[in-house]
Amino acid sequence: MTLEQQTARCWAEVDLDLIRHNFRTAREQCPGVTVIPVIKADAYGLGAARVAPALWQAGADVLAVAEYTEALEAQSVCPAQVLVMGYTHPAFYADAVEKGILLTVIDEETARQISQAACEAGKTARVHVKIDTGLHRLGLNPDNAAEIVERISRLPGLKIAGLFTHLALRGRESDDGQMAAFLGVARALGEKQVDFGMLHALDSIGMLLYPEYRLDAVRAGAWIYGSANRHFPEPEKCPLAVRVRARIAQLRWVKAGQCLGYDDEHPLKRDSL
Secondary structure, three states, X not given: OOHHHXXXXXXXXXXXXXXXXXXXXXXXXXXXXXXXXXXXHHHHOOOHHHHHXXXXXXXXXXXXXXXXXXXXXXXXXXXXXXXXXXXXOHHHHHHHHHHOOEEEEOXXXXXXXXXXXXXXXXXXXXXXXXXXXXXXXXXXXXXOHHHHHHHHHOOOOEEEEEEEOOOOOOOHHHHHHHHHHHHHHHHHHXXXXXXXXXXXXXXXXXXXXXXXXXOOEEEEOHHHHOOXXXXXXXXXXXXXXXXXXXXXXXXXXXXXXXXXXXXXXXXXXXXXX
């Protein structure tokens, strides 16, 4: 199919330069903090096969995805480390260990199965452990997370490379409560001298709202693609990286009193083109 055929009705124009620009401005916003671009859902529909290499070229060492097949696609197009933030079926554990993909541990049984896969392969699997502090999606309960993470840290063939949570962003009081629970787990692990790697809790909006909670890393999705700028006083720092275009098929004059399309609830007040 020719380009003219592909764009016969409508198309999206993705600006990789702007995506790289937005990644760099995210890093400028967070000095000393690792920015992990999120490329889940085919880079939010913009094409992960093109976006991932562009972010790698801009300096992104770690990329985040939602599920395992997305990690495979990202790894196939660039050498960045890839973190699967969501659930991964045990059928993929051996392959993930072999490929060095970072999996998320959501419970102790997950950790034990990944440990077994790593031992069988004679390798060390690096994982991130998720703490559910209030979003109620995936992760360990913070009430007993420190004890579980301590046991996980002793499993053979397993290395905890990160500890993370996700704010529900329901309001300042709720978010502060989540962070208090999360940091409480980290503090308890520190007292037990458990190495948990990097701490990360914030997405793009949290990154803007709570600079004091940026910790070791932030996970930037909306910012990278330019859809977070409505929350930021300087929107030019993260411009929208995609434009949707459509061809005009016909221009019509419609008289006052007529309606466009279905129903007749909004008649035109004047003759219009």
